[in-house]
Amino acid sequence: MTFFLDSFQSAVLLILSLDRELLEIIGVSLNVSFASTCIASIMGIPLGLYIALNEFPLKRFVLTVLNTLLALPTVVIGLFVYSFISRRGLFGPLDLLYSQKAMVIGQVILIIPIITVFTVAAVSRIDDRYRKTALTLGAGALQTAWVIIREARFSIVAAVIMAFGRVIAEVGISMMLGGNAKGFTRTMTTAMALEYDKGEFVLSIALGIVLLLVSFTVNIFFNYLQGRSKI
Numbered sequence: 001m002t003f004f005l006d007s008f009q010s011a012v013l014l015i016l017s018l019d020r021e022l023l024e025i026i027g028v029s030l031n032v033s034f035a036s037t038c039i040a041s042i043m044g045i046p047l048g049l050y051i052a053l054n055e056f057p058l059k060r061f062v063l064t065v066l067n068t069l070l071a072l073p074t075v076v077i078g079l080f081v082y083s084f085i086s087r088r089g090l091f092g093p094l095d096l097l098y099s100q101k102a103m104v105i106g107q108v109i110l111i112i113p114i115i116t117v118f119t120v121a122a123v124s125r126i127d128d129r130y131r132k133t134a135l136t137l138g139a140g141a142l143q144t145a146w147v148i149i150r151e152a153r154f155s156i157v158a159a160v161i162m163a164f165g166r167v168i169a170e171v172g173i174s175m176m177l178g179g180n181a182k183g184f185t186r187t188m189t190t191a192m193a194l195e196y197d198k199g200e201f202v203l204s205i206a207l208g209i210v211l212l213l214v215s216f217t218v219n220i221f222f223n224y225l226q227g228r229s230k231i
Helices: 002-016 020-053 059-069 074-085 100-124 128-136 141-151 153-168 172-178 188-198 201-229
Strands: none
Touching: 002 201, 020 059, 020 100, 020 141, 020 153, 020 188, 020 201, 059 100, 074 100, 074 172, 100 153, 100 172, 141 153, 153 201, 172 188, 188 201
């Protein structure tokens, strides 16, 4: 117990001292997570909107596949992307492996299903009269889509926040595609795993505290948006 308290106290002091290595790791995590969440949102929200508002062959199958991908292990995604961007892979000449770009690619694949599925759910709950009224008033396809997005905005933003929380805490993709290089691809989760293996608990605990604070903040915002969506 004394060992834990001493390590916790040292970890808090490390955070308060704004340790350079700690800040670098946090910066990489936030940079990669924000980038992947933004890219996945740009792709996933329109896709979810299209699926929700249109009937097409195999729609149920597409939804089933997306729901299945929600539980896809991160190591499977890491292995899949690795096979394409490794030196012998299709995109090997682009030299993406062990870079933040590779991590972003993997994380985008991880959270696109999350954003898409929850966008479909959010849009499906909107009264169809909004869409019909917009079309009756002469709105085009984009204008109608914007009306629907405005009505479902709280739930959609909540889906994006949930996706961000998923990637900020993942470790498999970051480890396999980033390589855990100090100052370049080392994230909070991969650094925690490394420091634990080395027996250096102070930095690991400090990163754990920061990660919990980020997750806590994300969840507070998520719950706030859920409350707003019910108003």
